[in-house]
Amino acid sequence: MFESAEIGHKLDKARYKREEPKLRRALLEAQYELLKKPESSVLVIVGGVDGSGKGETVNLFNEWMDPRHIRSVAFGPPTNYERERGEMWRYWQSLPGKGRIGIFFASWYTDPVVSRVTGRMGRAAFARSLERIRRLEFMLAAEGIVLVKLWFHLSKKAQRDRFRKLSANKRTAWRVTRQEWKNHKSYDKFRDVSEDALRETSTGAAPWHVIDGSDNEYRSLTAGRILLDALRHRLDGEKTVIPAVAPVAAAPLDGRNILRALDYKRTLTRAKYDERLDELQAKLAYLSRGKAMRNRSLVLCFEGMDAAGKGSTIRRITQALDSRHYRVIPVAAPTEEERAQPYLWRFWRHMPGHGQVAIFDRSWYGRVLVERVEKFASEIDWMRAYQEINEFESQLVESGAVVVKFWMAITPEEQLKRFKARADTPHKQFKITAEDWRNRKKWPAYERAVCDMIERTSTDPAPWHLIAATDKLHARIEVLEKLTKALS
Template sequence: MFESAEIGHAIDDDTYEKQLPALREALLDVQYELKQQSRFPVIILINGIEGAGKGETVKLLNEWMDPRLIEVRTFDKQTDEELARPPAWRYWRQLPAKGRMGVFFGNWYSQMIQGRVHGDFNDAVLDQAIGDAERLEQMLVDEGALIFKFWFHLSKKQMKARLKALQDDPLHSWRLSPLDWKQTDTYDRFVRFGERVLRRTSRDYAPWHVIEGVDPNYRSLVVGNILLEGLQAALKAPIEPVRQPIAPLGESIDGRSLLGSLDLSQRLEKDDYHQQLIEEQARLATLLRHKRMKAHALVAVFEGNDAAGKGGAIRRVAAALDPRQYAIVPVAAPTQDELAQPYLWRFWRHIPARGKFTVFDRSWYGRVLVERVEGFCSETDWMRAYSEINDFEEQLSEAGIIAVKFWLAIDEKTQLERFKAREKIPFKRYKITEDDWRNRDKWGLYRDAVGDMVDRTSTEIAPWTLVAANDKRSARVQVLRTINDAIEAAIKKDKKGEKG
């Protein structure tokens, strides 16, 4: 795989100087066109052998193009803030917006290759990391991102000569570190595992480009031209991509639905409610202070019919806790900044650190609910979202995050009664909008969307809890009890793991 990058590619100075002006002008043109269109972001992943010119090449790109539109990110050793969250969190929060370019040093490939080279994990873990990277890149590309992946290469002999030359250069010797020299000892393992990663992750939507790094003229022109051609092609592509036909999800042939099978007649008397509410609130307060919760975070997702009582249930949960323990994230229509990113970006930003609790009042499930029903995204987008959401929640689970998900369900008659009641109460009128009334006409569509959502995203690691919410008292207690049971299950699993 690296043979052609070890044959001594070179460009003489005269040829380089003749080609450079036109290349720089063309790169600036496509960069400003990228900004003007603002249809997609550009992600540039920098990897390869130490001393192969990675930093020098990116420095040149900043000189050739407008650096105000380029974000260079370096991911070194994980900080305490990053260690307290899923591994992908550090990358998601640094993604460039549409119309901008992001250059990532020390990206997910650097982490997995270095970890395997130094024996931090085995081949099975490396293969899992490779699969995670493929799914992440596929999702980013499906959301419109243009990804360039560069591997700057040197043979072992070339690398040693390059490091020696840098060491003898007083202007550049400061850039060398003991880790650079250490790679001469691990070169063979680094190249072997690097080839494995490149072979497995070079895809049509995000191919690898292997660049020989000996001659600066050659590597600079090659990288510049690859970026230019890729950007020109992407900018000329149709604004609306071609949609492939997809198989329908299918309908219930007997007319029965998941929500239609839910018993909404459950009731809880006032005295029983107050007693059980206090018991579950006390239980929650105690569980969140448990010493083993320092290894976990808690995420609670609240979805449901309009006027189903999500706000009231959230308030009863919050009432049991110190405000410093939790955060409530209300999710409304995305802002312009959020629309400039993949749809999961705005949720990744709010993932809590270990020991913390975040409540999402509506959530990432908007893509397969309101966006699906209202036509705010294509069928391809929301069909794809089921697997993307499952992958997202699996990453949360692997990081020790306990996820509980609630759908609060009421019938049409109860919703109508609550809508009318809200209109009569001055301090509740803000809760009822024209959209709420309009959504009642799409009750059946939302019912079907919820059924599909639960069927495809209720998993062992993040199951859905359907809450019969015609009676608010019963619903609130069920919510608290479900959260408490999930925390207790995680604590017991930890204890069992220690004994095992």
């Protein structure tokens, strides 16, 4: 990958002076076009060897364009707060919204590359990390983010010369730290590892651009032009048409499915319910405050047709929790800010730290439920979501989260009964809207989407629990049982 960057590129200062103003103007123009037609955002990922001019280039980008719409983020070692929310959490928090430009100094590449260089990470784990990055970037690109990945390179000799020159001058000596000389010693290893990383992650959707960092003028103009190319390509480029793939599954021919196969007849007496509720809430209270939760978080996800009893079940859980430690997140239509981001963004932001509980009343599964049924997401988009969600949850689990997912199942007849009861009870009328009746008409489509969802996202680390919820008391106890079991 570094062949071209090592032959030594240079640009004379006169030419730079001539071309820089033109490039600036074109960049600024493109930036404003992006702001006005915000279908995409741009994420510049900056990497490379020490002393190769990464910082200078990013500073120039901010100078050339309108810095109010650029967000540059330098990621240091993760804090505990960040780590507890999953390796990728902090990057998600910093993604640029539609119309905007984000610049990541260091990024999801830093940790795998550095860990591999120091030997802390083995070959297999490194390959897995790169594969995870490839998937992440594929998703971000599919969600409308233009990824501009710039790698600034210096040959070993060029790096040494640069360090010596900086060190020799009193005014610049501070820029070369002991750490940098130390890194210089493992230059060859770093070169090998980063070359592997670049090659493995240079995909059609998100290619790397390697830039010779040795000459300031050449480097600056080249980086600026790559960014401009990427912007203009998105703004004016020809779109590609890809043919349709058949969606995951049709409804079973015999009308049987996993939802209809549930036993909706089980009930619980009030007395038995009260007794078990006490027991289980006590157990949950104990478990959620226990030692084990110190290195763990709990993520609960409740899904179900309207009026299935999600809210009342959640209340039976929160009664046992300490209000300082949990948060219920009711998920409705996304806000404007949320719509400007990849669909998982608005869920990442609510991820709890260790010792904390997040309870989602509806969740990221909206992507493959309502967004599929109502055609808010295109077929190709919701079809890729199953794997993306599995990957998302497996990252949560890796960072210490216990993920428990409940589908509260009722029959269409039971739903009708509950709708009518709501409509007839003055203090419950607010709970039933015209939209509920509209959704009800799409029951078969939702049912099909739910069956696909369960089949494709019930994983070992984050399984689905199907709860037959005709009898509310029985359902609540069953949820508490599954939950305490998952926690212990």
